[in-house]
Amino acid sequence: MQNIKKSNFNETAMQAVFFLSAFVSVLAVVAICLFLLIRGIPAIAEIGFMDFIFNSKWGPTNTPASYGILSMIVGSVYVTAGAIAIGVPVGLMCAIFLAEFCPESIYKIVKPAVNLLAGIPSIIYGFFGMEIVVPFVRETFGGNGYSIMSASIILGIMILPTVITISETSIRAVPESYKEGSYGLGATKEETVFKVVVPAAKSGVLTSIILGLGRAVGETMAVVMVAGNAVMPLDKIKLLKPIRTLTTNIVTEMSYASGLHESSLIATGVVLFVFIVILNTALSLIKSKSLRN
Known part of the structure; x- marks a missing residue:
């Protein structure tokens, strides 16, 4: 009986470890996604999606600055x-x-x-x-x-x-x-x-x-x-x-980089x-x- 309880405990503990490992992996992906979206999307909105994606001129330090990639x-x-x-x-x-x-x-x-x-x-x-x-x-x-x-x-x-x-x-x-x-x-x-x-x-x-x-x-x-x-x-x-x-x-x-340059x-x-x-x-x-x- 004691061996059965010990086996059940070990099984439950390992399930918890596996679940925690999977949760950490998912959490890391979610954290990276949130960081990129929170910091990157406002920059794209400020620059303009078309100017950012379809403009080939890159010059953040120029006057006026350009952020085409x-x-x-x-x-x-x-x-x-x-x-x-x-x-x-x-x-x-x-x-x-x-x-x-x-x-x-x-x-x-x-x-x-x-x-x-x-x-x-x-x-x-x-x-x-x-x-x-x-x-x-x-x-x-x-x-x-x-x-x-x-x-x-x-x-x-x-x-x-x-x-x-x-x-x-x-x-x-x-x-x-x-x-x-x-x-x-x-x-x-x-x-x-x-x-x-x-x-x-x-x-x-x-x-x-x-x-x-x-x-x-x-x-x-x-x-x-x-x-x-x-x-x-x-x-x-x-x-x-x-x-x-x-x-x-x-x-x-x-x-x-700093400011909009860093965000871009x-x-x-x-x-x-x-x-x-x-x-x-x-x-x-x-x-x-x-x-x-």
């Missing part, structure tokens, strides 16, 4: 798209290799290296970009090297661990019966992998892409160091030109937060659609 939105989209174009094909091919073709002896080397990529600080990626990627872009393609292309290359490398790890896990989760059925119909290993296994793992692969996209959108330090951090007019935004993204704009000017930077965070919400919503829709299919 369109060029930075476009810059973020360009850099993120470039990172996805570079990181997703490489990451997916690496995941397929690790899951289906990699010998055990090589897997023991490659897998820890992939995990190590996830643990490297952003500032190290930034140093690598400044010393290796920027000179490579400058000498190969022209310009001064600090550009959308350099930032895309660095972010493409940074999202590799996310894409590789989740995609590999999804590919390994495909039932063996799928492969056996494909082999039974006379398909080769390559045909089985690319026409049966990968399509069956599409939900996880798409999840890895969306999460990699979120990592690329929110990255700051490495982008500051290699992108050039210049607000460019929309007609001058090119792959080899410097660019400023939403995240780099916040970190660059927050240290000395927080409002920039609101726009970035909306992007992340859209990405998470897209992820949920993709997963639910995959489950229905």
